[in-house]
Amino acid sequence: MNTHLLIQLLVNGLVVGTLYGVVAMSFVLIYKATQVVNFAQGELLLIGAWVCWALLAKYQVPFYVGMPLTLVFMFAFGIAIQIVVLRPMIGEPIISVIMVTIALSTVFQATLKWIFGVNPQPFPQIFTSQSVSIGGLQIQTVYVMSLVVSIAMMIGMAWFFKVSKYGLAMRATAFDQQVAQSLGISVKSVFAMAWAISATVSAVAGVVVAVVNGVSSGLSAYGIKVFPAAILGGLDSIGGAVLGGIIIGLLENIAQYIDSEYLHWGNLYEIAPFYVLIIILMIKPYGLFGTKDIERI
Amino acid sequence: MTEAAELDRPQPGASPAPAPLLSVKNIEVVYDDVILVLRGLSLDVPQGAIVALLGANGAGKSTTLKAISGLLKTEDGEVTRGEIVFDGERIDGVDPDKIVRRGIFQVMEGRRIVSDMTSLENLRLGAFTRSDRNVAADIDMVYNYFPRLKERTGLAGYLSGGEQQMLAIGRALMARPKMILMDEPSMGLSPLLVKEVFSIIKQINRDLGVTILLVEQNARAALSVASHGYIMEQGKVVLDGTADELRDNEDVKEFYLGGAGDQRKSFKNLKSFKRRKRWL
Numbered sequence: 306m307n308t309h310l311l312i313q314l315l316v317n318g319l320v321v322g323t324l325y326g327v328v329a330m331s332f333v334l335i336y337k338a339t340q341v342v343n344f345a346q347g348e349l350l351l352i353g354a355w356v357c358w359a360l361l362a363k364y365q366v367p368f369y370v371g372m373p374l375t376l377v378f379m380f381a382f383g384i385a386i387q388i389v390v391l392r393p394m395i396g397e398p399i400i401s402v403i404m405v406t407i408a409l410s411t412v413f414q415a416t417l418k419w420i421f422g423v424n425p426q427p428f429p430q431i432f433t434s435q436s437v438s439i440g441g442l443q444i445q446t447v448y449v450m451s452l453v454v455s456i457a458m459m460i461g462m463a464w465f466f467k468v469s470k471y472g473l474a475m476r477a478t479a480f481d482q483q484v485a486q487s488l489g490i491s492v493k494s495v496f497a498m499a500w501a502i503s504a505t506v507s508a509v510a511g512v513v514v515a516v517v518n519g520v521s522s523g524l525s526a527y528g529i530k531v532f533p534a535a536i537l538g539g540l541d542s543i544g545g546a547v548l549g550g551i552i553i554g555l556l557e558n559i560a561q562y563i564d565s566e567y568l569h570w571g572n573l574y575e576i577a578p579f580y581v582l583i584i585i586l587m588i589k590p591y592g593l594f595g596t597k598d599i600e601r602i
Numbered sequence: 603m604t605e606a607a608e609l610d611r612p613q614p615g616a617s618p619a620p621a622p623l624l625s626v627k628n629i630e631v632v633y634d635d636v637i638l639v640l641r642g643l644s645l646d647v648p649q650g651a652i653v654a655l656l657g658a659n660g661a662g663k664s665t666t667l668k669a670i671s672g673l674l675k676t677e678d679g680e681v682t683r684g685e686i687v688f689d690g691e692r693i694d695g696v697d698p699d700k701i702v703r704r705g706i707f708q709v710m711e712g713r714r715i716v717s718d719m720t721s722l723e724n725l726r727l728g729a730f731t732r733s734d735r736n737v738a739a740d741i742d743m744v745y746n747y748f749p750r751l752k753e754r755t756g757l758a759g760y761l762s763g764g765e766q767q768m769l770a771i772g773r774a775l776m777a778r779p780k781m782i783l784m785d786e787p788s789m790g791l792s793p794l795l796v797k798e799v800f801s802i803i804k805q806i807n808r809d810l811g812v813t814i815l816l817v818e819q820n821a822r823a824a825l826s827v828a829s830h831g832y833i834m835e836q837g838k839v840v841l842d843g844t845a846d847e848l849r850d851n852e853d854v855k856e857f858y859l860g861g862a863g864d865q866r867k868s869f870k871n872l873k874s875f876k877r878r879k880r881w882l
Binding site: 470473474476477480481482483484486487488489490491492 | 671672673676677697698699702703707708710714716717718719723726727728729730731773777
């Protein structure tokens, strides 16, 4: 048994998993607030990554300026999508809105290819040292950053929903839009805010992935990986999304280990999450933390 | 009660009463562009008063409240005629969240608390429109009115019906509204709790000077706290007066308070009561 490889993969799994968790969290955020399953989540990562890449590689902006600029752009971009594309769809059947997000995903993919070309681009060097050694394990510096950033965002999100009044407003809107309006909450601005936050958080994940793998349209595959993570955790649970993401990340890497050591089937890494997705849907359709309505006895 | 046009004319013998806080003038409400629910309804709510709006099921009481709070919009309803004036400004057609900011807060029928939040979170939600720093003090004030809420720290969905009603009223107070619209606070409560809730409503009105428009099935309880009442039938006001006048009115006794006389009135009288036209 190759213990060293196993531990390395588990660490990878944890890091990638928290990243999945972050993306799943931003996916669940939109679902919770607006009941829309966003098929364009992966493209939000991609847009964030391309914008940051363009700032850094093309305009030679330093990272500590480029990153905040990217986030500001994505925040505005999220609001813009909501106002231009989705606001006119309010009141339409939810399936139509979901179809619109599929269309958005295609349009974004095509537009990005048009602007940035079809070739993957390496991300400019951000850290001086490629990897750090923690307890004898070689971990890429960007992975450490990723872990720190992810955890910070999770804590931030938890604070937002638990303590801030806008987070409460968003939860109230998710619970019942009429009630939210009766409390003085503007549902339209809550929707816009959900998209803005989701786009911003996704962009952070996008940039982190891009720093590791370079920017290419393949990055939006993260948007698909989010489904097993979010459904495992329960579609409407933010904490569940985080946990689901970590589990899926670990699972992928464990599958990778088993595959490379024993089975030699190849590609188990890619499919394992979706087997899990099928199994969850069969035995626990609400996911681990999906809410069922409170029944008062 | 006067019609909008008459307001401009000087009325002989009428005392120069101050303008009411809320004035609903001859409104017509249509749902889904076809269903006419309110057909020319008018009512006035003076500053600082408790006014009761009574009537049978389907008379349009809840619709009236939703027309005032703007929540009609969320149910595909629309004020197609007349106007609603609050604090000197027209509010018909304004979005519900903006109406809350102007100082009208509706406690909806069936309490409608957010059941997957704690009671404290529900109270904080009530203060959403406020940006001042006195929210914490107001939470204490609400706990003073409803000490039971302080003890229940779990999810609001597990509160009893009475506690949920108290939470709904407390949440309304957190918005520091000028006026609260209450839709059937007695719904589903035991007689003892109804008494308690109504005494608190009276207390709130007296202590905080909040104007209250109260919709009720329980006419007796409502008239015990209200100073003035309106009776609605089929989308119109058919009778109004002070609470005492209404309590003593034979028709009201017969139809809303029960046990009026020794023998029941005939159907002929019932019809004449309904037919008595009023052009408010």
